[in-house]
Amino acid sequence: MCQVTGSVRDEADEWIAAGHAGKAAAALQEIFRVEGGSGAAASFVVSRYEKIRTALGLRPHRVAILRSFTVEPVVPLLRAAGFAAGLDLSVHVGEFNAYVQEIVDGGSALYGFAADTAILAVDSRDAAARLWRDWSALSSAEARSEIDGVIERFRNWIAAFRGHSQASLIVHSLASPEAMARGILDAQMEASQAEAFQEINREVRKAAREQRGVYVLDYDALIARHGRSGWGDDRKWLTVRMPFAAGHVGDMAREWMRFLRPLSGKVAKAVAVDLDNTLWGGVIGEDGIDGIKLGDEYPGAAYREVQRALLDLRRRGILLAVCSKNNPSDAMEVLERHPEMLLRPEHFAAIRIDWNDKAGNLREIAAELNIGIDAMAFLDDNPVERQQVRGDLPEVAVIELPADAPQFARAIREAPVFERLALSAEDAQRGDMYRVQRERQKLESAAGSREDFYRSLEQEAEIGRVTGATLARVAQLTQKTNQFNLTTRRYTEQEIERMSDSPDWRVYWLRVRDRFSDNGLVGVAALRRNGHAWEIDTLLLSCRVIGRTVETAFLAYLIDETVGAGASVIEGWFLPTKKNAPASEFYSSHGFRLAEETGKGARWVLDLPQQAVRYPEWIRMTRHGEVK
Amino acid sequence: MMASTTFEKVRGAAADILQAPVAQITPASSPVTIESWDSVQHLNLVLALEEKLGIQFEPEEMDKMNSIGEIVDLVDAKLKAN
Numbered sequence: 001m002c003q004v005t006g007s008v009r010d011e012a013d014e015w016i017a018a019g020h021a022g023k024a025a026a027a028l029q030e031i032f033r034v035e036g037g038s039g040a041a042a043s044f045v046v047s048r049y050e051k052i053r054t055a056l057g058l059r060p061h062r063v064a065i066l067r068s069f070t071v072e073p074v075v076p077l078l079r080a081a082g083f084a085a086g087l088d089l090s091v092h093v094g095e096f097n098a099y100v101q102e103i104v105d106g107g108s109a110l111y112g113f114a115a116d117t118a119i120l121a122v123d124s125r126d127a128a129a130r131l132w133r134d135w136s137a138l139s140s141a142e143a144r145s146e147i148d149g150v151i152e153r154f155r156n157w158i159a160a161f162r163g164h165s166q167a168s169l170i171v172h173s174l175a176s177p178e179a180m181a182r183g184i185l186d187a188q189m190e191a192s193q194a195e196a197f198q199e200i201n202r203e204v205r206k207a208a209r210e211q212r213g214v215y216v217l218d219y220d221a222l223i224a225r226h227g228r229s230g231w232g233d234d235r236k237w238l239t240v241r242m243p244f245a246a247g248h249v250g251d252m253a254r255e256w257m258r259f260l261r262p263l264s265g266k267v268a269k270a271v272a273v274d275l276d277n278t279l280w281g282g283v284i285g286e287d288g289i290d291g292i293k294l295g296d297e298y299p300g301a302a303y304r305e306v307q308r309a310l311l312d313l314r315r316r317g318i319l320l321a322v323c324s325k326n327n328p329s330d331a332m333e334v335l336e337r338h339p340e341m342l343l344r345p346e347h348f349a350a351i352r353i354d355w356n357d358k359a360g361n362l363r364e365i366a367a368e369l370n371i372g373i374d375a376m377a378f379l380d381d382n383p384v385e386r387q388q389v390r391g392d393l394p395e396v397a398v399i400e401l402p403a404d405a406p407q408f409a410r411a412i413r414e415a416p417v418f419e420r421l422a423l424s425a426e427d428a429q430r431g432d433m434y435r436v437q438r439e440r441q442k443l444e445s446a447a448g449s450r451e452d453f454y455r456s457l458e459q460e461a462e463i464g465r466v467t468g469a470t471l472a473r474v475a476q477l478t479q480k481t482n483q484f485n486l487t488t489r490r491y492t493e494q495e496i497e498r499m500s501d502s503p504d505w506r507v508y509w510l511r512v513r514d515r516f517s518d519n520g521l522v523g524v525a526a527l528r529r530n531g532h533a534w535e536i537d538t539l540l541l542s543c544r545v546i547g548r549t550v551e552t553a554f555l556a557y558l559i560d561e562t563v564g565a566g567a568s569v570i571e572g573w574f575l576p577t578k579k580n581a582p583a584s585e586f587y588s589s590h591g592f593r594l595a596e597e598t599g600k601g602a603r604w605v606l607d608l609p610q611q612a613v614r615y616p617e618w619i620r621m622t623r624h625g626e627v628k
Numbered sequence: 629m630m631a632s633t634t635f636e637k638v639r640g641a642a643a644d645i646l647q648a649p650v651a652q653i654t655p656a657s658s659p660v661t662i663e664s665w666d667s668v669q670h671l672n673l674v675l676a677l678e679e680k681l682g683i684q685f686e687p688e689e690m691d692k693m694n695s696i697g698e699i700v701d702l703v704d705a706k707l708k709a710n
Contacts, residue, residue: 037679038676038679038680039645039672039675039676039679040640040641040644040645040672040673040676040680041644043644043645043647043672043676044643044644044647047647070671072668072671072672073668073671073672073675076672233684235684235685235686235687238687239687239690240671242671245678245684246674246675246676246678246679246684247678247679249675249679250679
């Protein structure tokens, strides 16, 4: 690994001294990008971010690590990776091997820390010592009872944690031994040591699925990916109880980031991809459609793998876009007609093929897709283009690609910015929805008036109270929605569940269908009762349905519900952020009066019953579960 | 980039991890002279050098790393042996 010369460190220090937090952050990101795996560089990066973190407005996230082994050296690497991703991670490391007491004791330092996410990292040699060490000495009955005991303990820990905390929990699965006690005989026997660890891991996954917000980190697979024989360093295990070698400390931090990115909402919603030497080998403008490399054989196969990886992202709900410097007709011919292409024009939600600079095109793509520039990722084989985008648009997640095309697909698959921890029906269909959106826009420009357009959409709004089936999507919307969002309060599934169980709260979702498609679950409202007043704690709409008057229909419905519950007043805060201007006029345009203004926002009130808010005539309303 | 000496490499890693100015780190620097050099930072320094230089310290050697000078001697001996 190459070391950035001292001068970039000096440059960072100079920017900090001069009070330019943004430029200092860019220098620190450069150090972390080039020397990413190094604990020394991470320590430097963290120490300097400490000085500018308040000026940068990073998203805070609190992480508690419960562990049976030494994790301290991972912490600077994790925090540095967090800073580089725009996350300010506060990390609490539990006492060595005290994870059981911390989990079961509701008054422990763990719960006092009020984590957003906790990580339970227990080594097999601690959690399943006899199965690891004494396997060949155990009778099959003893082995059975050991296995059941380990599974039972994991179940109890997960349940106890959920009993005391609503934080997300990441549970490490158990690593299998490198060498089985019975050698190759193990694979021939019914009572197999390897199978014992697989069974425990299967049951831990099952226990996690039964709870909300509990996720499994496949630690055994992580080790396998990096090579089991080189993962650990016995000297480190025996002296300082650290189960990984020096060279893998950074891999542990990266694996944790794959979870912390989606848990904190720091993920990409779309990726803009280059064409020449990224989706196919060669340059279309020079090599022609018959000359570019793409197919089942090397080197074309490497690019097919890139396309496969991108299709997997698309099925995960991540939008694809083209951002290429080319003659549009040359490039479109490949997209439309090359027989070996897996990606076709309909897979892309936006296409920019021209000679303009890529930073400008990325801005346009983000605007067209109606997402923030910080929700964009950029994939390009050319390091010069990547560097330019990094410089012009530091918010964009630039995917680091190795020089070698056969490794591109892996780099895409391992990028934490594309990770998700839940997949809703909306995610799987998102790519198609943007194509339909273009058809809607055509209709809009053809319509004579706004009202004509609204009528021609034939919209139907369905509203329901949140249940188990809708929790994940509702929480996801509170995490990801930035534009039409009155208060931008982020909630986990566990928090939404609690609110919906409380008699003082009502949480609603909104689904919108129109003549083109089912937009899916696109709105959330959370209302809280304060005596005869109901407060709109949260009201948000996905950008897919902004500007189609569904917010008015949603509000009218909420007012009916609160009047039905005996409310005499409905009120709510508008809390401005950098991004939620589209919602700023919401209360004033619906007849609410301004009651209070503070430094953080404004409180708006509407006395009930009211005449100001009516259902738009062009939207058909359905209450969930009602047959029409 | 110019090849740097073992001392410069060790000093660079120590400055990053102990959060001390590079100029302040000399062969005589030790946990006694640098306040932030505690057992956790000692482990981080050992790991950083192993990772950066592709070497592994033996458990016995970890007790003999009581100053920057001692660490440089040890690393030099290891790099020669490789």
